[in-house]
Amino acid sequence: MPAPAKPQPPQKLEFTMNSLRNTTLSTDDDSMHYEIVTRFWHPNLTKINKFDMETRELITVAEIEGLQTKEPRVRFGGDKGQWMSSSEFLKYDPENAGGTFKGTEDTEYRWKTHKGRFQLIKSDDPEKVLAEFHPHQRHFFVFRMSKHAYFDLQPIPEITQAIDKFIASYLLVERRRRDSRIKVKLQPN
Numbered sequence: 541m542p543a544p545a546k547p548q549p550p551q552k553l554e555f556t557m558n559s560l561r562n563t564t565l566s567t568d569d570d571s572m573h574y575e576i577v578t579r580f581w582h583p584n585l586t587k588i589n590k591f592d593m594e595t596r597e598l599i600t601v602a603e604i605e606g607l608q609t610k611e612p613r614v615r616f617g618g619d620k621g622q623w624m625s626s627s628e629f630l631k632y633d634p635e636n637a638g639g640t641f642k643g644t645e646d647t648e649y650r651w652k653t654h655k656g657r658f659q660l661i662k663s664d665d666p667e668k669v670l671a672e673f674h675p676h677q678r679h680f681f682v683f684r685m686s687k688h689a690y691f692d693l694q695p696i697p698e699i700t701q702a703i704d705k706f707i708a709s710y711l712l713v714e715r716r717r718r719d720s721r722i723k724v725k726l727q728p729n
Contacts, residue, residue: 550692560711561586588707601704607715630709637717641709643702651713670694
């Protein structure tokens with residue numbers, strides 16, 4: 541009797557920088573490669589581009605307008621898509637840094653925090669973690685990064701089909717989390 545098949549290990553989707561507006565997300569073998577870029581001539585428009593390995597082209601899969609503002613807008617499908625407000629796409633959790641979004645017509649996902657880290661779960665199955673964020677680490681907490689930030693993605697087809705919405709929703713909830721930190725303004729006496 542043959543041994544049972546081992547489950548596939550999670551895919552590691554790694555960030556190259558800590559910026560939400562200019563970074564790259566990719567796996568080690570570049571089977572998934574996404575570029576998140578805000579050009580200096582369009583400082584209010586952040587594009588999420590997917591690198592197609594077969595044609596060697598960058599394809600715009602999503603755009604976020606006003607990522608730094610209180611009410612950004614999102615569109616999927618490049619120039620042909622329709623703009624929608626971020627509150628239509630992502631229902632923010634008023635108490636925590638997180639929210640819910642629809643990956644497909646019948647599947648709803650939720651961002652939650654566990655020990656200060658974002659986790660993506662299905663809304664109807666809160667025990668199964670589909671993706672978990674691991675923040676970057678620095679040498680002596682000050683110097684260059686010793687480990688880049690990354691996602692552990694479970695290799696299931698439904699999450700890889702909704703990866704564009706997964707990335708856009710992460711950018712929105714992470715921007716909201718970073719903006720919600722206490723801001724200190726120093727004034728001279």
